[in-house]
Amino acid sequence: MNKKVTIDGKIIGEKHSPYIIAEIGLNHNNDIDLTKNSILAAKKSGASAVKFQTYITEKLLNVDSPAFQLFKNLELSKEQFKIISDYCKDIEITFFSTPFCFESVDLLQELDVPCFKIASMDLNYYDLIHYIAKTGKPIILSTGMGTISEIDKAVSVIRKTGNEDIIILHCISKYPPLYSEMNMQMITKLISMYPDYPIGFSDHSKDSTMTLVARVLGASVFEKHFTLNKNLPGPDHQISCEPDDFIELKEKLQNVDDSLNPSTKDRLDAGIAIHARRSLYASKDLKKGQKLNKDDIAIVRPGGGVAPEYLPLFLERELIKDVKKCEKIDLSCF
Numbered sequence: 001m002n003k004k005v006t007i008d009g010k011i012i013g014e015k016h017s018p019y020i021i022a023e024i025g026l027n028h029n030n031d032i033d034l035t036k037n038s039i040l041a042a043k044k045s046g047a048s049a050v051k052f053q054t055y056i057t058e059k060l061l062n063v064d065s066p067a068f069q070l071f072k073n074l075e076l077s078k079e080q081f082k083i084i085s086d087y088c089k090d091i092e093i094t095f096f097s098t099p100f101c102f103e104s105v106d107l108l109q110e111l112d113v114p115c116f117k118i119a120s121m122d123l124n125y126y127d128l129i130h131y132i133a134k135t136g137k138p139i140i141l142s143t144g145m146g147t148i149s150e151i152d153k154a155v156s157v158i159r160k161t162g163n164e165d166i167i168i169l170h171c172i173s174k175y176p177p178l179y180s181e182m183n184m185q186m187i188t189k190l191i192s193m194y195p196d197y198p199i200g201f202s203d204h205s206k207d208s209t210m211t212l213v214a215r216v217l218g219a220s221v222f223e224k225h226f227t228l229n230k231n232l233p234g235p236d237h238q239i240s241c242e243p244d245d246f247i248e249l250k251e252k253l254q255n256v257d258d259s260l261n262p263s264t265k266d267r268l269d270a271g272i273a274i275h276a277r278r279s280l281y282a283s284k285d286l287k288k289g290q291k292l293n294k295d296d297i298a299i300v301r302p303g304g305g306v307a308p309e310y311l312p313l314f315l316e317r318e319l320i321k322d323v324k325k326c327e328k329i330d331l332s333c334f
Helices: 032-044 068-073 080-091 102-110 126-133 150-159 185-193 209-217 245-257 270-276 308-313
Strands: 004-007 010-011 019-025 049-054 094-100 116-118 140-141 166-171 201-202 221-225 279-282 296-301
Touching: 004 296, 032 049, 032 080, 032 209, 049 080, 049 102, 068 094, 068 279, 080 094, 080 102, 094 102, 094 116, 102 126, 102 185, 116 126, 140 150, 150 166, 150 185, 166 221, 185 201, 185 209, 201 209, 209 221, 209 245, 221 245, 279 308, 296 308
Parallel strands: 019 049, 019 221, 049 094, 116 140, 140 166, 166 201, 201 221
Antiparallel strands: 004 010, 279 296
């Protein structure tokens, strides 16, 4: 089993730290200063990477679509993406993007992105998936709009190119979804279906609750929309995390990991064990030469002495010294 993928030197997998993607997406508002400030804030907030969307509007929407002008206004040029890519390298945060056409894949290849994201809307656009997979770079595959058979075929298309660096994200393509619509057990199903690949979660909900659920279920990659201010104009700002939200999310994910650490179940903390557990004590003043019975021994706190399980070893044994009430009963008494 592979179960891990490396992006920009960071190992992504079930037994590794959460890989957290700040989806700036369209929240740049076609403003390079705002974009740079957003990237820097994402890095300071603990993001592993920032992600954008790369498209040519005419190859994404019909010109008579109601959303055409909105997307056209937010379309970034090759020069702008070069600035963004260089800035991310300067401040040392991973930059990648979701391409929506072949030309966008070529542009991102020129910028040498370390991986590609495939949007759930293109889960059945197999020619585009094949073209991206042939780059040989890791692929983060979103499944929000897909059926099980479409997910399986998309994975198969990628694998046929020889590319095995695949991360599969569960998501709900609604902004925002209700908790009752989240279908979080899909993460468990994806882990079962694709044991060779890391599974993640692209979260479009209003808070971090479902991301934490995803971590408990075994997800290792997490994507959240990111903005400097939810009140900025644009289609995605309101459903995005602000920097403080992102910092809190990372802290909560660490808390989840700490709580799931199996080593904490191997043994109680020594201090807790001494005070909270029981030991064997004299229930009354006992005399040298006396043979002990159950009534002579109290099984009470604190611990740190002979554990209750060893009581039978001391019954009917003769004391070699006097033992006062409330003194420990141990091997030195015999």
